[in-house]
Amino acid sequence: MSKIEQHSKPLTDIFIRQLGDLFGDRLHFGEAMRQQHGSSESHFDTMLPDAVVFPHSTEEVVALVKLCVAAKVPVVPFGAGTSVEGNVTPVCGGVCIDLSEMNNILSVNPEDLDCTVQAGVRREELNEYLRDKGVFFPIDPGANATIGGMASTRASGTNAVRYGTMREAILSLRVVTPDGRDIRTSGRARKSAAGYDITRLMIGAEGTLGIITEITLRLHGIPEVISSAVCSFDTIDGAVDTVVQSIQLGVPLARVEILDDVQMKAVNLWSKLNYPELTTLFFEFHGSETNVKEQIEIVSSVAADNGGGDFQWSNLPEERTKLWRARHEAYYAALGLKPGSVGWPTDVCVPLGRLAECIQLTKADLRKATIPATILGHVGDGNFHVIFVLDPNNPDDLIEAESLNTRMIERALSMNGTCTGEHGIGLGKQDWLKKELGETVEVMRTIKRALDPHNLFNPGKIFSFD
Amino acid sequence: MSKIEQHSKPLTDIFIRQLGDLFGDRLHFGEAMRQQHGSSESHFDTMLPDAVVFPHSTEEVVALVKLCVAAKVPVVPFGAGTSVEGNVTPVCGGVCIDLSEMNNILSVNPEDLDCTVQAGVRREELNEYLRDKGVFFPIDPGANATIGGMASTRASGTNAVRYGTMREAILSLRVVTPDGRDIRTSGRARKSAAGYDITRLMIGAEGTLGIITEITLRLHGIPEVISSAVCSFDTIDGAVDTVVQSIQLGVPLARVEILDDVQMKAVNLWSKLNYPELTTLFFEFHGSETNVKEQIEIVSSVAADNGGGDFQWSNLPEERTKLWRARHEAYYAALGLKPGSVGWPTDVCVPLGRLAECIQLTKADLRKATIPATILGHVGDGNFHVIFVLDPNNPDDLIEAESLNTRMIERALSMNGTCTGEHGIGLGKQDWLKKELGETVEVMRTIKRALDPHNLFNPGKIFSFD
Numbered sequence: 001m002s003k004i005e006q007h008s009k010p011l012t013d014i015f016i017r018q019l020g021d022l023f024g025d026r027l028h029f030g031e032a033m034r035q036q037h038g039s040s041e042s043h044f045d046t047m048l049p050d051a052v053v054f055p056h057s058t059e060e061v062v063a064l065v066k067l068c069v070a071a072k073v074p075v076v077p078f079g080a081g082t083s084v085e086g087n088v089t090p091v092c093g094g095v096c097i098d099l100s101e102m103n104n105i106l107s108v109n110p111e112d113l114d115c116t117v118q119a120g121v122r123r124e125e126l127n128e129y130l131r132d133k134g135v136f137f138p139i140d141p142g143a144n145a146t147i148g149g150m151a152s153t154r155a156s157g158t159n160a161v162r163y164g165t166m167r168e169a170i171l172s173l174r175v176v177t178p179d180g181r182d183i184r185t186s187g188r189a190r191k192s193a194a195g196y197d198i199t200r201l202m203i204g205a206e207g208t209l210g211i212i213t214e215i216t217l218r219l220h221g222i223p224e225v226i227s228s229a230v231c232s233f234d235t236i237d238g239a240v241d242t243v244v245q246s247i248q249l250g251v252p253l254a255r256v257e258i259l260d261d262v263q264m265k266a267v268n269l270w271s272k273l274n275y276p277e278l279t280t281l282f283f284e285f286h287g288s289e290t291n292v293k294e295q296i297e298i299v300s301s302v303a304a305d306n307g308g309g310d311f312q313w314s315n316l317p318e319e320r321t322k323l324w325r326a327r328h329e330a331y332y333a334a335l336g337l338k339p340g341s342v343g344w345p346t347d348v349c350v351p352l353g354r355l356a357e358c359i360q361l362t363k364a365d366l367r368k369a370t371i372p373a374t375i376l377g378h379v380g381d382g383n384f385h386v387i388f389v390l391d392p393n394n395p396d397d398l399i400e401a402e403s404l405n406t407r408m409i410e411r412a413l414s415m416n417g418t419c420t421g422e423h424g425i426g427l428g429k430q431d432w433l434k435k436e437l438g439e440t441v442e443v444m445r446t447i448k449r450a451l452d453p454h455n456l457f458n459p460g461k462i463f464s465f466d
Numbered sequence: 467m468s469k470i471e472q473h474s475k476p477l478t479d480i481f482i483r484q485l486g487d488l489f490g491d492r493l494h495f496g497e498a499m500r501q502q503h504g505s506s507e508s509h510f511d512t513m514l515p516d517a518v519v520f521p522h523s524t525e526e527v528v529a530l531v532k533l534c535v536a537a538k539v540p541v542v543p544f545g546a547g548t549s550v551e552g553n554v555t556p557v558c559g560g561v562c563i564d565l566s567e568m569n570n571i572l573s574v575n576p577e578d579l580d581c582t583v584q585a586g587v588r589r590e591e592l593n594e595y596l597r598d599k600g601v602f603f604p605i606d607p608g609a610n611a612t613i614g615g616m617a618s619t620r621a622s623g624t625n626a627v628r629y630g631t632m633r634e635a636i637l638s639l640r641v642v643t644p645d646g647r648d649i650r651t652s653g654r655a656r657k658s659a660a661g662y663d664i665t666r667l668m669i670g671a672e673g674t675l676g677i678i679t680e681i682t683l684r685l686h687g688i689p690e691v692i693s694s695a696v697c698s699f700d701t702i703d704g705a706v707d708t709v710v711q712s713i714q715l716g717v718p719l720a721r722v723e724i725l726d727d728v729q730m731k732a733v734n735l736w737s738k739l740n741y742p743e744l745t746t747l748f749f750e751f752h753g754s755e756t757n758v759k760e761q762i763e764i765v766s767s768v769a770a771d772n773g774g775g776d777f778q779w780s781n782l783p784e785e786r787t788k789l790w791r792a793r794h795e796a797y798y799a800a801l802g803l804k805p806g807s808v809g810w811p812t813d814v815c816v817p818l819g820r821l822a823e824c825i826q827l828t829k830a831d832l833r834k835a836t837i838p839a840t841i842l843g844h845v846g847d848g849n850f851h852v853i854f855v856l857d858p859n860n861p862d863d864l865i866e867a868e869s870l871n872t873r874m875i876e877r878a879l880s881m882n883g884t885c886t887g888e889h890g891i892g893l894g895k896q897d898w899l900k901k902e903l904g905e906t907v908e909v910m911r912t913i914k915r916a917l918d919p920h921n922l923f924n925p926g927k928i929f930s931f932d
Contacts, residue, residue, distance in 0.1 A: 200663045
């Protein structure tokens with residue numbers, strides 16, 4: 001459905017032979033495999049890579065990169081394929097590096113509160129592995145993404161309000177650069193003032209500056225008590241103000257999600273639930289028993305002052321899962337509003353004090369629209385999503401969504417916000433990046449040209465090379 | 467006392483005239499002024515800049531940068547001059563840009579928990595200004611540094627265990643780049659996935675990639691209760707284990723500082739106090755009354771299990787200040803151990819689980835040394851300082867300190883730590899940076915060459931250009 005054309009040139013026989021020597025039966029040219037690595041979770045056109053490889057080590061990635069750079073063939077890293085801005089669409093063809101078989105957990109140091117994993121480890125598997133060690137990895141973008149992919153898009157999600165984003169969660173990276181170097185960007189110390197922050201430069205670079213192969217993550221002790229709560233509000237303002245005031249009061253909310261009335265309706269239909277079809281907040285509190293009790297008391301009282309209804313709450317694991325089910329199934333529930341539809345999840349992030357107004361105005365637009373669209377967001381960060389529900393056979397749907405998206409992003413930028421809180425730029429938000437950051441994009445381009453002079457690392461993403 | 471030679475070439479008459487046209491009586495060539503901007507707080511030789519200017523706006527910095535780049539004259543940004551690794555020593559001469567007169571607080575948004583300040587604002591003045599707005603800026607490196615300087619060295623200090631370092635504290639920067647661009651690296655949203663993290667690239671770059679002129683900072687609500695406590699331990703292990711176990715239990719310590727027996731002795735002498743001359747922890751707890759009470763209960767009980775003595779504690783402002791006086795005066799107290807001495811404060815940072823061992827081994831070295839040396843540290847980050855107390859007229863002192871420093875850094879690196887937790891690289895730690903990060907330094911150098919091709923922005927810092 002997008003308007004971007006693919007430009008690729010065929011691989012040479014000699015290059016194909018060299019690839020085969022390196023990867024043997026882990027080199028694929030089959031249509032189905034290429035389809036799977038060229039399609040998008042959202043509304044972007046599928047574009048096929050010329051080949052797909054499954055490396056098992058950083059050394060293999062180095063060898064591959066050297067081969068590709070010598071032959072001027074693009075490389076596109078691929079994790080779980082759950083990004084939504086066309087971040088891994090191979091617009092110039094080339095070799096897709098699927099890192100999913102680099103999925104070893106290399107070390108866990110509970111006493112240092114850190115671990116090191118290969119890029120293909122998925123976050124749910126990691127947390128399963130960590131559970132009996134008393135520690136956990138908090139970042140939860142919804143999808144069961146790979147840690148490498150989450151690093152590359154600077155992902156965040158529901159826990160970021162308390163635990164930060166991938167930017168804060170990563171201590172160090174192992175990266176293969178376009179000149180074939182195998183670097184470690186930092187040690188395992190919790191802070192360092194040792195030169196340029198190459199770790200943070202690679203986080204969010206979407207594979208355009210290097211291929212992340214290993215990640216050292218900060219972990220957190222599993223809280224003594226985890227408690228979940230759900231509360232409905234008559235107004236969006238009431239819900240947002242409840243969160244902002246709680247944060248100002250210093251309540252260390254672990255998660256706080258907003259779902260609008262349309263999203264709640266979709267969830268009730270999809271998951272056979274019977275929540276009030278009103279703006280709803282989903283909370284999670286972490287801490288000691290006393291502390292969680294106090295947090296809930298403060299938030300309940302703030303909510304009551306802001307027109308909130310009763311708190312449904314629980315601290316038993318199964319009940320918590322049930323309570324949060326509405327939030328976890330939100331995306332598929334939204335798609336359920338129109339059978340056979342395609343979803344386009346977009347997001348913006350604004351300063352906290354502007355969030356209520358930004359959601360209100362966006363919602364006023366959506367009410368007038370013909371396509372279904374739901375709102376859900378990570379209120380504590382000032383970040384919210386709109387999921388546009390599109391008929392893939394009706395081009396007018398996409399046109400309408402584009403216009404709504406434009407209005408929403410322009411509004412967020414006018415409030416000093418960003419065109420993307422957590423999905424990255426990919427293909428979808430390049431024009432907005434320029435509008436948001438102006439000449440800062442020239443600084444990015446200068447860095448890209450210096451580190452990847454032939455534009456071979458995930459080319460065509462974030463900004464144009466020339 | 468350092469061995470680095472200055473290389474500078476005289477300014478031309480025409481350049482001096484152009485500078486004068488721009489800055490009028492804010493352009494200085496006087497010896498005293500140049501001395502003040504070329505001397506170091508620690509053991510580095512004084513080197514004079516050729517001129518000192520005091521800009522009042524980003525536009526003036528842009529004009530100056532264009533002038534200097536055209537004439538190939540180096541520029542060295544200067545804040546409060548409190549850095550300790552020779553970070554602003556003008557090793558190639560040139561123009562020192564003193565930003566202290568760019569000291570306006572441009573906006574405070576308590577509802578967004580952020581503010582924007584010019585680079586020359588000092589942290590104590592900022593917090594004084596913020597006090598009646600119910601918010602505060604937590605980063606406290608000890609010295610009353612400028613916010614611009616703190617950004618440039620990626621400073622942290624006593625509060626980082628809870629509130630993070632300058633890396634986490636900054637939302638956005640206004641920066642003048644070597645090609646004379648005036649860029650803003652981000653909006654004011656609390657998170658963003660919009661392209662390369664130029665904000666973080668500039669933080670800790672020590673002015674080698676751009677001159678920071680404005681900073682947008684995250685703020686925090688002033689806690690309902692602030693409580694301080696002091697506790698002595700028979701062993702270093704006992705003190706460090708108390709902190710690590712408390713963090714693992716999820717206690718959100720706001721500050722926790724370790725002072726060794728030598729440092730406590732120095733403090734007693736200097737500040738006329740009578741603390742036990744043992745390893746001592748200084749704590750600060752932030753939260754609601756219930757929450758702070760609970761934190762203190764947990765930490766007291768952990769401390770008792772680890773051989774800690776009684777807690778002296780207070781939550782009244784004046785008493786807290788008195789209690790913490792020992793910590794705040796630590797540096798000057800250390801210098802007091804040898805009248806007429808020069809201090810060399812160095813630091814390393816290691817994974818939490820290795821901290822006790824690292825301090826123990828360092829202390830064993832110091833016990834055998836002839837020069838006085840104290841240890842104090844930000845235990846919650848795995849970060850500690852040694853202050854070497856040197857006789858400036860005895861070259862053997864420096865030689866001994868260098869050898870002790872070498873052993874300490876090698877030890878920290880062998881533990882997967884860093885050669886600098888918070889002081890930056892400057893002149894003093896360039897060899898260690900290479901040892902710590904290997905080829906990652908090549909990536910840094912490539913970025914430097916791309917953004918500052920004539921090596922004019924604070925040249926000679928962090929790594930060699932060629």
